[in-house]
Structure formats: C-alpha cells, structure tokens
Amino acid sequence: MQQNNSSKHSSGDMRIGMALAADRVMTGVFYLVAGFFLVLLFAFAGYIIIKGFAGAKLYMFAFAKGGIGNQFFNTVYLVFLALLISVPIGILSGVYMAEYAKPGRVTHFLRIAIETLSSLPSIVVGLFGYLVFIVLTHAQWNLFSGALAVSILSLPLISTTTEDALRSLPESYKKGSLGMGATLRQTIVTVLLPAAAPRIITGVILAAGRGFGEAAALLYTAGMSTDINWTVWNIASPTCALNPFRPGETLSLAIWGARTEALSADSAEIANLSSAVLMIMVLTFSILAHTLEGRIKKKMGDTK
Amino acid sequence: MKHADNTVRKWDEYMIQDAINIIDSQLAHSAETNRSQSEEDTGIYNKSENVIKIPKFSVNDLNLHYGSFHALKDISINVDKNSITALIGPSGCGKSTFLKTLNRMNDLETGVAIDGSVRLDGTDVYKDMNAIALRQRVGMVFQQPNPFPKSVYDNVAYGPRIRGIKKRSELNEIVERCLTEVGIWSEIKDRLFKSALGLSGGQQQRLCIARTLAVAPEVILMDEPTSALDPISTMKIEDLAMKLKEKYTIVIVTHNMQQANRISDKTAFFLLGEIIEYDTTNNIFLNPKNKKTEEYISGRFG
Ligand SMILES: Nc1ncnc2c1ncn2[C@@H]1O[C@H](COP(=O)(O)OP(=O)(O)O)[C@@H](O)[C@H]1O
Ligand SMILES: [Mg+2]
Numbered sequence: 001m002q003q004n005n006s007s008k009h010s011s012g013d014m015r016i017g018m019a020l021a022a023d024r025v026m027t028g029v030f031y032l033v034a035g036f037f038l039v040l041l042f043a044f045a046g047y048i049i050i051k052g053f054a055g056a057k058l059y060m061f062a063f064a065k066g067g068i069g070n071q072f073f074n075t076v077y078l079v080f081l082a083l084l085i086s087v088p089i090g091i092l093s094g095v096y097m098a099e100y101a102k103p104g105r106v107t108h109f110l111r112i113a114i115e116t117l118s119s120l121p122s123i124v125v126g127l128f129g130y131l132v133f134i135v136l137t138h139a140q141w142n143l144f145s146g147a148l149a150v151s152i153l154s155l156p157l158i159s160t161t162t163e164d165a166l167r168s169l170p171e172s173y174k175k176g177s178l179g180m181g182a183t184l185r186q187t188i189v190t191v192l193l194p195a196a197a198p199r200i201i202t203g204v205i206l207a208a209g210r211g212f213g214e215a216a217a218l219l220y221t222a223g224m225s226t227d228i229n230w231t232v233w234n235i236a237s238p239t240c241a242l243n244p245f246r247p248g249e250t251l252s253l254a255i256w257g258a259r260t261e262a263l264s265a266d267s268a269e270i271a272n273l274s275s276a277v278l279m280i281m282v283l284t285f286s287i288l289a290h291t292l293e294g295r296i297k298k299k300m301g302d303t304k
Numbered sequence: 305m306k307h308a309d310n311t312v313r314k315w316d317e318y319m320i321q322d323a324i325n326i327i328d329s330q331l332a333h334s335a336e337t338n339r340s341q342s343e344e345d346t347g348i349y350n351k352s353e354n355v356i357k358i359p360k361f362s363v364n365d366l367n368l369h370y371g372s373f374h375a376l377k378d379i380s381i382n383v384d385k386n387s388i389t390a391l392i393g394p395s396g397c398g399k400s401t402f403l404k405t406l407n408r409m410n411d412l413e414t415g416v417a418i419d420g421s422v423r424l425d426g427t428d429v430y431k432d433m434n435a436i437a438l439r440q441r442v443g444m445v446f447q448q449p450n451p452f453p454k455s456v457y458d459n460v461a462y463g464p465r466i467r468g469i470k471k472r473s474e475l476n477e478i479v480e481r482c483l484t485e486v487g488i489w490s491e492i493k494d495r496l497f498k499s500a501l502g503l504s505g506g507q508q509q510r511l512c513i514a515r516t517l518a519v520a521p522e523v524i525l526m527d528e529p530t531s532a533l534d535p536i537s538t539m540k541i542e543d544l545a546m547k548l549k550e551k552y553t554i555v556i557v558t559h560n561m562q563q564a565n566r567i568s569d570k571t572a573f574f575l576l577g578e579i580i581e582y583d584t585t586n587n588i589f590l591n592p593k594n595k596k597t598e599e600y601i602s603g604r605f606g
Contacts, residue, residue, distance in 0.1 A: 172450035176512070179409060180463045180519055181440030190466065195453045299499075 045279055052276020055269040063230060068274050070226045073241060074143065074248035075281070078222060079211040081147035081244055086154045087204055091193075093155070094162025094200075099188055118156030123216040125152050130220035141223025143248035149217040154207035161203025165196035198297045205289035212282055215252040223247035224257055251278045358425075360385045360523060360553040361406060366420035368401060368410070375401045377577045379420070383523075388545060388554045390564035390585065393574030393600070399557040402574070403525050406555065407442035408435040424523075440467070442523040443516035448532050449508035451500035451515070456483075456492055459500045459511055463519035482514040486544055506537025513544065517552075524548065526556040530563065542567050561601055565589050573597045 063069030093114075101107040126149055133145030173195060177187040193200075226249040229239035238246050249257070251274045258271035359382035368376035376398050383389050383406075391399045404410045405422055408429060422429045429438050440463075451459050460479045469475060479496070483489040488510050492503065500511055509529060516524055526545070530538040545554055546567055558564050564571050564585065571588040573581045573596075581588060581597045592598040 170450070172446060172448060173452055175409070175412070175444075175446065176450045176452065176515075177462070178412065179407065179439055179444040179446075180466075180516065181436050181438075182463075182466045183436055186466045190462070191452050191454075 045283060048272075048279045049276045052272040052274075052279075056273045056276075057266070057269070060266070060270060060273050063228070068251065068254060068270060068277065070228045071249055071251045071254045071274065072277060072281075073228070074222070074226055075212060075250040075252075075278075077242075077244075078143050078146050078150065078218075078248060078250055079208050081143065082150035082154060082211050083204065083208060085147060086151040086158055086207065089151075090155050090158025090203075090207075091162050091200065093159040094166065095188060095193070097159065097163040098166035099184065099192075114156045114159055117152065118160065120153070121216075122153055122214060123219075125149050126217040126220050128152075129217065133221060139245070141221065141225070141247040142245045143222055144244040146218045146222025146248065146250075147244070149221045150211045150214050153214065153217060154210055157207045157210070158200075158203050161206075162196070162200050165199035165203070166192055168199070169195050198293045201289065201293055201296065205285065205293075208285065209282055212278065212285070213252055214250075215256050218250060218253055219256075222250060222253070224249050224253055251281075358385065359383055360425065361555075362423045362426075363405075364421045364423075366402075366405060366418070366422060368398075368405060368419075369417040370401075370413075371415045375577050376405070379579055381572060381579060381582055383553065383555060384570065385553050386549055386551075387569040388549050388556060388567055390568035390571045391555065391557045391574060392559075392561065392564050392571060393580075395559075397574040398577045399574050400527050403444075403527055403555060403557055406523070406525055407439050407444055409439075409444065411435055440519050441521055442525060443519065443521035445509070445512055445516060445524060445526045445529045447528040449505055449512050451503070451508050451511050453499065453501055455497045456500045456503070456511060457496040459515050460518050462515060467519065478518050482517045483511075485517055485548075486510040486514040487540065488514070504537070506533050506540060509533060509537065509541060510544065513541075513548075517548075521552065523553045523555065526554065528557050528559060531559055538563070561589075561603075573600060575600075 060067050061069060063073065097107070097110065097114075101110065129145055129149035129152070133139065133148055134141065139145065169192060173191050174187055177191045178184070182190075225247050227239055227247070228241045229237075230241060232240045233242075234240055235243050237243060240246070255271045255274045255278070258267040258274070261267075264270075361381075361383035363379055363381045363383075366376055366379040367374070379402060391402065393399055401410070405418065406424075406429075410416045410418065418430060421431075424433070424438070424442065427433055452462065454462070457479055460482050461475045464475060464478050469478070480489060480493075483492065488507055492507065492511075495502075500508065503511060509532075513524070513529075530541050533541065542563060545556065548554060549569075556564075556568065568585045570583065571585045572579050573588065573592075573594075575596060581592060581594045583593070587593075588597060589601055592601060
C-alpha cells in the first residue's frame with residue numbers, strides 16, 4: 001500500500017493535509033448555505049403564519065361569506081380535480097417517452113413541446129383556458145376549467161418526472177423481466193412503474209404544490225367568486241360544494257382579490273390569514289409527501 | 305496483505321479438494337445416468353463412451369453484426385440436453401452476445417443484424433418462434449443478481465403471475481418448490497414478504513435462479529452468474545447448477561477456468577467472435593487440439 005518512497009513522503013503528507021483542510025472548509029460552506037436556506041424558510045413561513053393568525057378574527061374561518069373556509073375547500077378540490085386529470089395523462093406520456101418513443105424527429109419534436117409547455121407563463125395558460133373552456137363553451141367561470149388550466153401546467157412536470165424516474169431505474173429490472181418472457185407492457189406495469197413510484201409521487205406532489213399556489217391561470221377560468229350552500233348536496237345544483245361546474249375562488253385568488261380590490265375593511269387581515277393558511281397547507285402537504293415517499297422507499301418490496 | 309494471502313491460499317486448497325470430490329462423484333454419476341437416460345430417450349448409444357443425443361440447441365452458420373462490427377463469425381454448435389455447456393474466452397470475444405442469441409435478448413438492442421439459424425428442438429427461434437414464448441422456455445440469469453424491488457415471494461411468483469396464475473395456493477406451492485430447489489427455502493422462509501433487496505448477494509442470485517425456475521423453463525442461460533459473488537456463494541451456485549442439469553439444460557458463460565472445468569460437460573472456447581474449439585470439457589482442459597486453446601487455458605493470455 002505504501003508506494004511513496006521516503007523522499008516523497010513529506011510532500012505527500014502535506015498534500016493529504018491540504019486536501020483534508022479543503023474538505024473541511026467546503027463542508028463548512030455547504031453547511032452554511034444549507035443553514036441559510038433553512039433559516040430563510042423558517043423566518044419566511046413563521047412571519048407569514050404569525051402575522052396571518054395575529055390579525056385573524058373567528059368569523060374569518062367560517063365556511064361562508066366573509067370567511068375563507070370556502071376558498072380553502074375550493075383550493076383543495078381544484079387541485080384534486082387537476083390531479084385527477086393530469087396524473088394519468090402525465091404518467092402515460094412519461095411512460096411513452098421513456099419506453100416506447102423511438103429516437104427520431106417525432107420524439108424530438110414531442111420533447112420540445114413538453115419542455116415548452118412546462119415553461120409557459122401561467123397567465124398565458126389562463127387566457128388560453130378562458131378562450132377555450134369559457135368563451136368557446138359559453139360557460140360561466142367554473143372549477144373544472146380551472147382544473148384543466150392547472151393540468152396544463154402540471155402535465156409536463158408529471159410527464160418528465162415519470163420519464164426520468166423510469167430512465168434512472170437499473171436496466172437489469174427490465175432485462176430480468178423480459179428475460180422471463182414478460183411482455184414490455186407487463187414489465188412496465190408490474191416492475192418498472194412500482195419501482196419508479198417514489199419519484200413519480202414526488203413529481204405529483206410538486207405539481208400539486210404548484211396547483212395550490214396558482215393564481216394567474218385561475219383568474220379567468222375558476223373565477224373570483226364562490227357561493228357554496230353546505231346544505232345542498234345535489235351535485236347538479238350551482239351552490240353544491242362538489243359541483244365542478246360552479247365558480248370557485250381559491251385562496252391565492254382571494255389574496256390577490258383582497259389586496260387589489262379591498263372591498264371591505266378587513267381585506268388586509270383576510271389576505272394575511274389566507275396566506276398563512278396557504279403556507280400551512282403547502283408545508284403540511286410537502287412534509288406528508290416526503291414521509292410517504294420515504295415509507296414507500298423503505299417498504300419497497302415488503303408486501304403482504 | 306498477509307491476511308489476504310492466507311485466505312486466498314486456504315480457498316485454493318478448498319477449491320481443489322472440492323473439485324476433486326466433485327469430479328470423482330460426477331464421473332461415477334454421469335457414467336451411469338447418461339447411459340440409462342439416453343438409452344431411454346433415443347436408443348442411440350455408441351461404443352466409444354460418447355453418448356449421441358438429440359441437441360437442445362443447434363446453431364448453424366450464425367453471424368451477428370453490431371452495426372458494422374462483426375461480433376459472431378460462423379458459429380455452428382450443438383448444445384446437449386440435460387448437460388452444462390460452458391463458454392469460455394477472453395473479455396469481448398462474444399460469449400455474452402452468443403448467449404443472448406439463444407433467447408433473443410439481442411432483440412432489445414438496436415443495430416443488431418443476425419444471419420444463420422438457431423434451432424431449439426428443431427424449431428428456428430428467429431423465424432418460427434415468438435420471442436416471448438421463446439424466453440419462457442429459455443430463461444436467463446445475469447452477472448449481477450437482479451431481483452426486482454419486490455418481496456421474495458413476489459419475485460418468485462412474478463413469472464407464474466404474468467402467465468396468468470392467480471390462485472394463492474398454487475402460487476404458494478410454486479414459491480416453496482422453487483426456493484427449495486435452489487436450496488434457500490429454509491434460510492428465507494421467514495422473510496418471504498420482506499424486500500428481496502435485503503438478501504445477501506449469493507441469496508439474491510439463487511433467488512433469481514428460483515425466479516427463472518418458476519416459469520418451468522427448459523433451458524437456463526447463465527452469464528457469469530458467480531463473478532459478483534464470494535467464494536462460498538460461488539460454490540453453492542455451482543453445486544446448484546450441477547443439480548439442475550438433471551432437469552434443465554444449462555449454458556453458462558464463465559471467466560473462471562476452474563469453474564468451467566468443475567461443472568461443465570462440454571466447453572466452447574471463443575476468441576474474437578469465433579469458436580476456436582468445442583469439445584468435452586475433459587478434452588478441452590486435458591487434451592486441447594488447438595494451440596490457442598491450450599495457451600488460453602494454461603493462462604498464457606486472456
Ligand atoms: N450492443 C452492442 N453494440 C455494439 N457492440 C457491442 C454491443 N454489445 C457488445 N458489443 C461488442 O461485441 C463484442 C463482444 O461482446 P460480448 O459478447 O459482451 O463479449 P464477452 O461477453 O465475451 O465479454 C465486444 O467487442 C463488444 O464491445
Ligand atoms: Mg460478457
């Protein structure tokens with residue numbers, strides 16, 4: 001092991017010493033940067049949450065006019081609808097890009113299309129949604145068109161994470177399965193997708209996060225009003241909470257509306273509280289998601 | 305350093321002793337079983353101790369190109385049923401490529417051109433068989449153990465499930481039988497529902513063999529199945545291969561000359577895409593006809 005002869009010994013030691021020192025310095029720098037972001041996140045989230053709740057009154061939590069309960073519900077429901085649309089399509093498209101698309105012009109063009117889609121400004125998507133889902137269909141503002149608009153934004157994200165997740169799997173999974181006489185479809189469904197699940201779930205969560213915070217794409221689609229009657233459970237009724245074809249203002253739109261229009265005296269407090277609730281939603285969701293991902297990863301393969 | 309040397313020497317002694325035992329018992333064993341089996345099978349038996357069998361695979365004038373690279377050149381070889389055929393030769397000489405032509409795993413790569421014929425029990429696997437059906441009859445075990453990131457149970461049940469077996473009792477029976485056949489049932493029966501990725505490398509490789517057995521193949525192709533394993537696990541896989549040849553036909557690529565010598569009935573020596581010599585393992589190792597074969601097995605190159 002000791003290949004250095006004695007004359008080179010001291011310079012070798014010095015080199016190792018310097019490398020170790022540099023290593024310690026860099027480790028320190030990384031800790032510092034990581035710590036900075038951690039502090040930034042806590043300060044930011046803490047400020048918003050404390051400020052939001054400090055000015056809150058009890059009536060602001062109501063699921064009725066004057067409170068933000070309905071907006072909270074609309075946010076969750078809209079993201080749920082958007083995921084219902086974009087998860088299946090996004091995963092299918094990711095599977096296609098990773099496993100079926102042959103390298104060539106069509107694939108190249110598709111990839112450009114997906115990349116472009118993922119960098120579309122959301123206000124453009126909102127106006128497009130307004131034109132196609134509202135104007136052309138002669139509909140009023142509604143949650144479903146909002147969900148479609150958000151889907152357009154989350155589709156490329158889910159598609160690319162699915163594609164990346166599949167591509168990063170060891171080639172040996174696929175070979176092992178095909179080598180036993182499984183078809184490619186069986187291999188994808190029963191081996192590759194389950195193995196890629198933790199990363200795909202992360203992608204879906206990021207997409208959901210984007211949906212929670214989305215405002216511009218919803219301005220002209222989901223609309224800026226909400227009128228829910230919590231005693232009506234006929235889904236066809238325009239005031240039923242679960243009717244996707246009713247207008248549905250979300251929390252981020254409520255913030256925007258309260259800060260720009262300021263129709264009532266408590267607008268500032270409403271906006272602050274909405275921000276606080278939105279912040280908590282995003283944090284909870286992100287923590288839950290990571291725990292879920294971790295548990296799936298750990299249990300990968302432990303089945304009953 | 306001292307320590308490592310020691311273990312290597314010990315291991316050598318162990319292997320030699322073991323090899324002697326194995327060869328002894330094998331010679332005694334094969335002399336009887338081969339004869340009676342093939343007499344039943346074909347009724348053909350010739351005096352000079354060489355059993356004439358119907359080949360499992362017969363390969364004729366096989367040529368394979370990767371793009372413009374000529375990777376296999378005029379390969380003609382018969383693979384005997386219920387025997388172990390070893391493929392030896394230096395790295396990059398086409399052993400894996402040849403092995404993959406036997407169950408059409410080459411189909412997965414682009415730019416592969418194949419010409420000539422590979423027949424399984426007389427049927428051309430490229431012209432008259434579909435790759436999915438072929439691979440259910442000709443299973444494959446890889447160099448790196450590659451269990452799926454699923455439970456031990458789900459790994460073994462994978463093949464039967466994709467072939468439509470759903471009944472739990474039937475699957476249970478298959479899982480137990482295959483794990484027993486590869487000799488790890490008692491070791492892992494308590495952790496059937498834990499991830500297969502938590503097993504040791506040797507256990508994983510035997511699990512992969514069990515997974516292959518679960519679809520009842522006729523042939524098992526092994527591409528350097530022990531090169532990623534420790535000596536003890538290697539021994540176990542070798543013993544297993546010798547046991548399995550009673551029911552299956554085995555073709556094994558190996559870098560380890562002693563391994564080829566220990567376990568195979570016939571050996572093919574590959575060099576630069578050609579088969580230089582193909583004969584009984586005894587002849588290849590004790591009495592090679594080609595000078596290059598002799599140089600290779602005596603370790604002068606490769
Ligand atoms: N997919 C491929 N495309 C192009 N060349 C390949 C491919 N696979 C193998 N080769 C080449 O073919 C030759 C034989 O490879 P291989 O069969 O893997 O050799 P071995 O298993 O004997 O080490 C090597 O020169 C290798 O570089
Ligand atoms: Mg190889």
